Amino acid sequence: xxxxxxxxxxxxxxxxxxxxxxxxxxxxxxxxxxxxxxxxxxxxxxxxxxxxxxxxxxxxxxxxxxxxxxxxxxxxxxxxxxxxxxxxxxxxxxxxxxxxxxxxxxxxxxxxxxxxxxxxxxxxxxxxxxxxxxxxxxxxxxxxxxxxxxxxxxxxxxxxxxxxxxxxxxxxxxxxxxxxxxxxxxxxxxxxxxxxxxxxxxxxxxxxxxxxxxxxxxxxxxxxxxxxxxxxxxxxxxxxxxxxxxxxxxxxxxxxxxxxxxxxxxxxxxxxxxxxxxxxxxxxxxxxxxxxxxxxxxxxxxxxxxxxxx
Amino acid sequence: xxxxxxxxxxxxxxxxxxxxxxxxxxxxxxxxxxxxxxxxxxxxxxxxxxxxxxxxxxxxxxxxxxxxxxxxxxxxxxxxxxxxxxxxxxxxxxxxxxxxxxxxxxxxxxxxxxxxxxxxxxxxxxxxxxxxxxxxxxxxxxxxxxxxxxxxxxxxxxxxxxxxxxxxxxxxxxxxxxxxxxxxxxxxxxxxxxxxxxxxxxxxxxxxxxxxxxxxxxxxxxxxxxxxxxxxxxxxxxxxxxxxxxxxxxxxxxxxxxxxxxxxxxxxxxxxxxxxxxxxxxxxxxxxxxxxxxxxxxxxxxxxxxxxxx
Numbered sequence: 001x002x003x004x005x006x007x008x009x010x011x012x013x014x015x016x017x018x019x020x021x022x023x024x025x026x027x028x029x030x031x032x033x034x035x036x037x038x039x040x041x042x043x044x045x046x047x048x049x050x051x052x053x054x055x056x057x058x059x060x061x062x063x064x065x066x067x068x069x070x071x072x073x074x075x076x077x078x079x080x081x082x083x084x085x086x087x088x089x090x091x092x093x094x095x096x097x098x099x100x101x102x103x104x105x106x107x108x109x110x111x112x113x114x115x116x117x118x119x120x121x122x123x124x125x126x127x128x129x130x131x132x133x134x135x136x137x138x139x140x141x142x143x144x145x146x147x148x149x150x151x152x153x154x155x156x157x158x159x160x161x162x163x164x165x166x167x168x169x170x171x172x173x174x175x176x177x178x179x180x181x182x183x184x185x186x187x188x189x190x191x192x193x194x195x196x197x198x199x200x201x202x203x204x205x206x207x208x209x210x211x212x213x214x215x216x217x218x219x220x221x222x223x224x225x226x227x228x229x230x231x232x233x234x235x236x237x238x239x240x241x242x243x244x245x246x247x248x249x250x251x252x253x254x255x256x257x258x259x260x261x262x263x264x265x266x267x268x269x270x271x272x273x274x275x276x277x278x279x280x281x282x283x284x285x286x287x288x289x290x291x292x293x294x295x296x297x298x299x300x301x302x303x304x305x306x307x308x309x310x
Numbered sequence: 311x312x313x314x315x316x317x318x319x320x321x322x323x324x325x326x327x328x329x330x331x332x333x334x335x336x337x338x339x340x341x342x343x344x345x346x347x348x349x350x351x352x353x354x355x356x357x358x359x360x361x362x363x364x365x366x367x368x369x370x371x372x373x374x375x376x377x378x379x380x381x382x383x384x385x386x387x388x389x390x391x392x393x394x395x396x397x398x399x400x401x402x403x404x405x406x407x408x409x410x411x412x413x414x415x416x417x418x419x420x421x422x423x424x425x426x427x428x429x430x431x432x433x434x435x436x437x438x439x440x441x442x443x444x445x446x447x448x449x450x451x452x453x454x455x456x457x458x459x460x461x462x463x464x465x466x467x468x469x470x471x472x473x474x475x476x477x478x479x480x481x482x483x484x485x486x487x488x489x490x491x492x493x494x495x496x497x498x499x500x501x502x503x504x505x506x507x508x509x510x511x512x513x514x515x516x517x518x519x520x521x522x523x524x525x526x527x528x529x530x531x532x533x534x535x536x537x538x539x540x541x542x543x544x545x546x547x548x549x550x551x552x553x554x555x556x557x558x559x560x561x562x563x564x565x566x567x568x569x570x571x572x573x574x575x576x577x578x579x580x581x582x583x584x585x586x587x588x589x590x591x592x593x594x595x596x597x598x599x600x601x602x603x604x605x606x607x608x609x610x611x612x613x614x615x616x617x618x619x620x
Binding site: 037038039040041065088089184185186187188205208209211217218219220221222225226227228229245249250256259260262263264286289290293296297298299300301302303304305306308309 | 347348349350351375398399494495496497498515518519521527528529530531532535536537538539555559560566569570572573574596599600603606607608609610611612613614615616618619
């Protein structure tokens, strides 16, 4: 099935306890497309970039089945730039610079050739832009998933809630789930968020894994314990890309298959954080993926025979 | 197989965001014995209490197969008393009062009738007292597990490390694992701690579950997401009690069976936190346990068919 991804394509400057890079490609749609491309192709990309976005990066994505008809190229503009520094626990970071550049004029246009997409990922963006994408779809996709962040909850909660009524699945981190719902308990938060629209909810917990909620059902995927998290940038986007890439490939949106997709997403995120930026996402082999999924099965697999004394 | 548990039996005063109790029984050995008793009996208890420890609590434990020959009763003394207040996230707490009382004179004596124990749990205590228990065992148990806390790392690290060389499994929380090893990464911390003695290591992460390490193998058990954690007191001790109670019952210390025991321990902890103190641990039915373990299987169970696009 075809997959549509909308999000940012950008440059990042990153500083972690393990090192720094001044300028590396990034952006939610870049990470998500790389991750999804291991499972499904073509990927119909919707984004906006400046003339400075490297031609070889575009060529590398095209070689992975990523289509650029929906990517607006502003030749005399500069791509979105973000700079951040991570703290030792890698769960908190300071944004140092956010230069919107061409992103400020992002007005997504969905090409006719994208209208066959059954799977849609709305990357983290202004809610009004996410809504514009949904408004242009001529038929209802099988699955629309959405990422967002606390920033939009602070300044555009009403628009965010409008988008929520039109998506099937929301993915946020634990603090965002708490902010959105006003509930500390993640189980209570999930119920309130599901009542806002999305039937499915994924709460990402970084090194502690992710929870998938559907009705009263809950699935918990661990994150792979790693010796070192080198750079967490893109972990959430590669999680999302792997998740929806796998669903698009298997074309099965049952809760059972979504559980598998959550583990696939967790595996892709575990690769992403091993090197700076999207470097690791570009070099994965089928053997890497199979071995890593094997690690997850070992990590999660258990047989319990209940034996009570009473 | 017989199980020996050494630890505190105490009174607690507890305050959580959901309410407070002024005086309820507690102590690591109390919680652990209640949890273990659902899987294995008899349980050979080693502790010290004052004349104020309620006769009906002793009778209730005896009815669950808990033997008191190794429990020193100081008729004119007062039982250990701890008072604490939990914060909203339930992972942090303030100790308000710690009255050692009879615990200050704890000099454990292992009765002859306890010498057949193949499974031994050293609850959180002064390392020197844990060592005294090991010194009195006439044959090597199949499995010795040990709990400890940051306090002993601060004031008795050398003695703690001595005990570590003589135990098979250590269980600590994530911040304690970091303090003990000096490593932030839990994978690196695990390797350093395993090199100190224990082949097996369990790192408890509260609402994020627990990790079991053995050699290069890792197993991750989720915690059950709960609407409300009413009172976290005793969660770690009931985890330990369920864990070793199950191992003692099944008499199988393979990594595979330890995985199951970790899930059993997590299930017992999930019950414990539902009510104040050990109240919930006293009223569980076989159906409660079977249903809860079923919840864990749903929470963890996944089938993944790898389908790559490349």
